[in-house]
Amino acid sequence: MTLDIQKLREDTPGTKTRIHLNNAGSSLMPLPVYQAVVDHLDLEMQIGGYEAHNRAMAAFERTYDAIAELIKCDRNEIALVENATAGWMMGFHGLNLTKGDRILTAEAEYASNVITYLQAAKNKGIIIDVVPSDEFGQIDIGELENRIDKDVKLISISHIPTNGGLINPASEVGKIAKKYSIPYLLDACQSVGQIPIDVNEIGCDMLSATGRKYMRGPRGTGFLYVHKNFMDKLEPPFLDLHSAVWTSRDSYTMRDDARRFENWEFNIAAIIGLGVATDYLLNIGEQEASQRLCSLAEKARLRLSELPNITVHDLGRKKGGMVTFSHSQIPTPEIKESLANAGINVSTSSTSSTRYDMEKRHLDLIVRASFHYYNSEEELEQFIAEVAKM
Ligand SMILES: Cc1ncc(COP(=O)(O)O)c(C=O)c1O
Incomplete structure (x- = not known):
């Protein structure tokens, strides 16, 4: 199946006014997602929040099914939460690690996760072991295995880091x-929707x-x-x-599904929107979407690397939709600002988001242009032309 890019762009009003290359920050919502959210807010305004939830129960519940279909699991294995970090925290803290337990992680690990490891090291005495990367910049699988002993109680890595095209071999x-x-926690914040995900595989x-x-x-919105x-x-x-029932004066019973990691209050409109977004992706096809966005990013990488003064920083044997670079003379914030003035949204990535990796590579602040399938070749050319002007 080939993607109908024109139709996908018509569904994405934001493409009319900006070149959005900050999809790793927050993508442009397609119209059906926006419409589902405002329709539900409208209903809440008209008939009341709880009453609107009751009326929209099927759409709300569909979100569990759609996500389960996307990542190939059972709907009972999904908890809906406010963001990736909230879900990750429930998993991590749910493990109850104790003194002397070791965590194996990777060099491209995300700051919030590492801050949590450091907090657990300080308060509980757990040990953080950062597995070095191989020659491609991805976690070294041989080295990971070498480090396993009876104290290792968690392997926890970011699938696609926040600071570049690297796809770790999950x-x-x-x-x-x-x-x-050994329990395995995968931070798939950047990878779900970017590459096909099968949790069993x-x-x-x-x-x-x-x-x-x-x-x-x-x-x-997010999920665990x-x-x-x-x-x-x-x-x-x-x-x-919500996650448990108070069954007698001195007892409670937890839910038997993953909703035990949720809590009572939801932004129902946003959850319905997430379900519509997931269905939208399923309709397009994760494989096709991923191939398109990865090939746009690969083209951008190639074109950028041909420009004088530009260094592309992406790691990995397999690369995704995020392209990072810097200019030998122009500071990164200025590049971001010039691109913004030309109507192009990009982001920057700093040492403090992925310190292990950035310090090792002596990088402090790099430009991050993150492509999605709805970006066009013309947008790619305009982006390259703007960078070339610098
Ligand atoms: C690799 C990675 N993990 C986790 C997060 C945190 O996601 P959220 O802000 O949804 O909690 C991010 C956000 O940029 C990320 O890039």
Whole structure:
């Protein structure tokens, strides 16, 4: 199936006024997503929030099914949360690691995750072990296996880091995790919607993701996947009357599905929007969407690397839709600003978001242009022309 780019762009009003290359920050929502959100808000305004939820129950519940279809799991393995971090935290803290437990992570790990490891090191005495990267810049699988011993209680990595095109070999990591029966938490915040995801093929026990990035959902949405056989190995760090039932004066019973990691109050409109965004992607085809965005990024990488004064910084044997670069003379914030003045949205990535990796490569601030399938070849050319002017 080939993508009808013109139709996809017509569905994306933002493409009329900007060249949006900040999809790794937050994508442009397609019209059906926007419409579903405002329709539900409208209904809430007209008839009341709880009454509107009741009326829209099918659309709300569809979000679980759509996400389950997308990442190939059961709907009972999905918890809907506010963002990727909220989901990730439920998984991480649910493990209840104790003194001397070791976590194996990768060099391209995301700041929020590392801050949490550091907090657990400070408060609980867990040990953080950063597995070095191989010659392609991805986690070294041999080295990961070498470091496994009885104290390793978690393998936790970012699938696609925030600072570049690298795609970590999540399935190879999954094989090692399975071989030694070590819990495996995958931060798939940037990868869901960017590349096809099959949780069984990856072999992760937990996976967290966000709605607003490559899934093109509304802001303030995310989810956590927990494999059904792993569910009872986690103790949800917080429970409320949604995740559990107060059954007698002195007891409660937790839900038996992944919704035990949720809490009562939801932005129903946004969750419905996330379901519509997921269906929109399923309709397009994850494979086709991914091939298109990766090939746009690859073209951009090639074109940028031909420009004088520009260095492209992307790592990885396999690369995704994010392209990072810097200019030998022009500071990164100025590049971002000049592009913004030309109607082109890009972002920047700093040491403090992925410190292990950025320090190793002596990088402090780089430009990040992140492509989606709805970006056009003309937009790519305009972006290159603007950078070339610098
Ligand atoms: C790799 C990675 N993990 C986690 C996050 C956090 O996602 P959220 O802001 O939805 O919690 C980000 C956000 O940029 C990210 O790039």
